[in-house]
Structure formats: structure tokens, C-alpha cells
Amino acid sequence: MEVISRTACFGGTLQRVRHRSAACNCDMVFSIYLPPQAASHPVPVLYWLSGLTCTDENFMQKAGAQRSAARLGMAIVCPDTSPRGTDLPGEHDSYDFGSGAGFYVNATQAPWSGHYRMYDYVTRELPALVEQNFPVSSGKGISGHSMGGHGALVCYLRNPGVYQSVSAFSPICHPSACAWGQKALSAYLGEDRNDWVAYDAALLIGDAQEKLPLLIDQGTEDNFLTDQLKPSTLEQACIANHYPLNLRMQEGYDHSYFFIATFIEDHLHQHAQGMGLV
């Protein structure tokens, strides 16, 4: 584990860390924000999963979440969005597949299965590493944006008891039924759609064993709303399963970090409630 940068921010510390990942079989970089409270006692961690083309840096630079995290006493960890430096055939050819687009799955298909194991990375390897090496508690929340919103929902739904809070911005709600999801899931998991269910929130939520309140913000002017994100599919599944979803359609907002920045304080507050901080 190597700290590659360290920056003061809102009374706490933002670090970027490089380490060898066993899950992804390559070096990975993540960002971690430790609030001022971490100097005196272990703090819970919000895991933030970013969207297509992002790295560990976008959310930390653009969402302004450190401000609320510093007040609430919450750490934030941002993993990268895919393995890096593996240079598989076609890995860098499109923005919505391969590098920057790991979709938080464990790939089963060659050549991806050797590295693209982001599900294990974000649910197991990364939290273990963070809990061993930083002053954090075992308290965990998870959130994300777009592809990362999909990732957050899937990680939460498949791991009851692990997270104390969950939310998402503009998530890909039903990847089996949109172009982004079909392209990624077929290549990473193969053509058998039964294998996609484990990575599809709209299909998983009907069997949710735990029902933490789910906050989702979605902009009405988001260019990807109708064709890719499809929050109504998740909403209908929640209604059918009596799942407590708070889906807020935010009038006039798009898919950008300006949208995330506007509403991140609400999300952190809900996570803080789940974590017992407020």
C-alpha cells in the first residue's frame, strides 16, 4: 500500500492510495477522505461508486461531499471504476465498456475474467484493506452515480447486514433491459440472461432480505433517463415488494456532477442516520 498524495480538506485529510489488488490482479488506486473526527475515534465509511469514464478522483473533486462528511464524522472511499493497466484486447475502445466501465461485476468470460472482478473488489477486498489500514469502524454505507448507482444497489441487495445505509444518484436500474447494461453484461458474463440477474437491481429487489430506506435522486433532464436508467422499473419492483423507496425526480437537473453536488448533502445525512451518527 502506497500513499501517492495527501491533501488537507475541510479539517480532514484526502489521500490517494495505490495497492496490489488480488481480486483484480493488477495495481488499483482509491481515494479516501478521513474527516477530522477520525483523529480521535474510528469513523464509519461511505463507499462511493462512480460512473462510466470516471476514476477515483471525480467524486472527490466535484461533488463537494467532504464538507458534509467533515461535519457528520464520516469517511468516504472512492474506488476506481475498472481494473487499469491490463491492456486486454478492445479494453480501451469505448467509453461504456472495458477500462472505466467495470460495471462492478465479477466477469466470467475471457479475457475479462482474469481482471474484471470489481464486485469482489468493492464488497470484500477494498473494505478489508481500508479497515486494516485506516482509523475506520466496520460501519458502512454505499452510494454511487449512474453505473455506480447500479453498483451500489447491487452490492447492497446482495449483502444483507453488511451496509447500514444505501442511496444512489441516477442509477442504471435495470441493466438487463438497456443498451449499456446489455453490452457490458453479455461480454463480462456471457449471453445467458439468467447470469445477469445477480447484477440487476430491478430484478434483485423483489427478493430483498433487508429493507433499508433507499433514497434515489434522478434528474428529469437527464439525457440517459428514458433509454438507459429506467427508474420506473425499479419503482414498480419496489411497490410490488413493499420496498421503502424514496425516488425523487428532480425537476430540470441533468446527469452531471452539478446535480450530484446539489443533493449530496441530503444523501450523506441519510447515510449518517443509518450509521447512527445523527
Next chain:
Amino acid sequence: MEVISRTACFGGTLQRVRHRSAACNCDMVFSIYLPPQAASHPVPVLYWLSGLTCTDENFMQKAGAQRSAARLGMAIVCPDTSPRGTDLPGEHDSYDFGSGAGFYVNATQAPWSGHYRMYDYVTRELPALVEQNFPVSSGKGISGHSMGGHGALVCYLRNPGVYQSVSAFSPICHPSACAWGQKALSAYLGEDRNDWVAYDAALLIGDAQEKLPLLIDQGTEDNFLTDQLKPSTLEQACIANHYPLNLRMQEGYDHSYFFIATFIEDHLHQHAQGMGLV
């Protein structure tokens, strides 16, 4: 004037605007954030001048200032940091001179004098354009970072009565006496150091005709503190002239936008006081 993007943000609207600049004799792009209050009445404007290598976008994406601006009822305008698209000899050869590094001067030396007139642009042309085309009042404040902190101090000190508030982050306080300033001022203004005085805050502040309270934040771990920024030179000039300077040395902070984001709320509050908003 052409609006090239429009994004909802904290209940207001962020726009990027392209227009023909007479001062710079080229097309220029600026960003403007209008808070929700601008829908019902004209709001004052904070002009933010960015540092080396920046465009109109960095501050809007990374500082998180829209949050406070939306609460206070203040517009923010971010100009670019130099003329663009002029392709003068050597213009793009270094990060600290030419494109991205206009230093907010009116150049007098060939070939720069035909375009590099950022002082006129930010103090005259841009405010007139903004006041004609957007729902803003004539109330103005000015702030900036690094090269832009220098620009903010110079624009304020040379235009008594024009601005109601002034502040800076990590400004280049005495450009005549640092490498960044000497390189830029000698090329834009010529070798006669008497011509540099009009663009050197530490030299101008002794003759300040107006003494608005000046808030400056400076990180103690800023790599440029000792060699380029030299806040002690400005502090000494303020003491000699009984100028009300609040220079806050912020322990452990560096030169980054994470530093700006941490303290921008304090600055906007002071600007709001000057503008009569609080």
C-alpha cells in the same frame, strides 16, 4: 453572445457563454452561475479570477461555491484566464505564460498587445456584458486564486468605488519580486519596472484610496508560498498603510481546489456582507 451550455445547480442555473471580445480581439468563453433569487430580482455578482492553466470551468466544477451563492443570492462569473485561439508565437509553450496565463494585464508589448488585454476585459467589458444580458445588479465583488488572487487585488485596488467586496486565496502578492510575475510582466509590459507597479498589489496597496476589509486565505503547505506568493510582502504594506487585512495562514493546506473548497463559504459570506445581502 451564445449560450453553449446550461445546467441546473443548487436551484439556480450555471451557463457557459461564448462572445466576441473587443478587449481581447477574439472569442472568449465565461461561466455564470445565477442563484434561484435571480428569477425574482437582480442579484449582485462575484467575479472570480482563476489561476494558471485554468479556464472558466475549474472553479465552477471544484470549489462548490454555488451552494453558498444559492443561499446568499449572489451570482458568480468566472472569465477565462487568457485570450484563446490566437496562436501567437510561443503562446502555448509554457504553463506560466501565454495561454492560460494572461495575468489580468493590458499587454503593451508585441505580439501580446493585440490580444492580451485581460485587465480591460475583466474590469470593463465583461461586467458591462453581464449587466446587459443577465438579471444582475451593479453590485460587484471580486476574488480569485493564485494568479487570479493577484488579478482580484489589482482590479480592486485600481478601481475604488466599483467593487463592494474583495478577497483572495493564495494570491501572488508581489509579482515584481517573484519568478512567475517577472516572466509575465517583462514580456507583457516590457523591462521597465515602473510599468509593473500598476499590476503589483504589494506596491499598490500603500496608495489605496478605499479600504474595504480584505480577507486572504493562504495554506502553510502551499508549494509556492515562499518563492512565488509572498503574502508577508503584502502584509507589511498593509501594516504600513493601516490597511484592514485579515490574512489567515491555514495550517496544513496546499495550493489546490480542496483548499479553496474548504474556505470558500467564509469568503462568500464576507462578499455578501459587502454587497448588503446579509
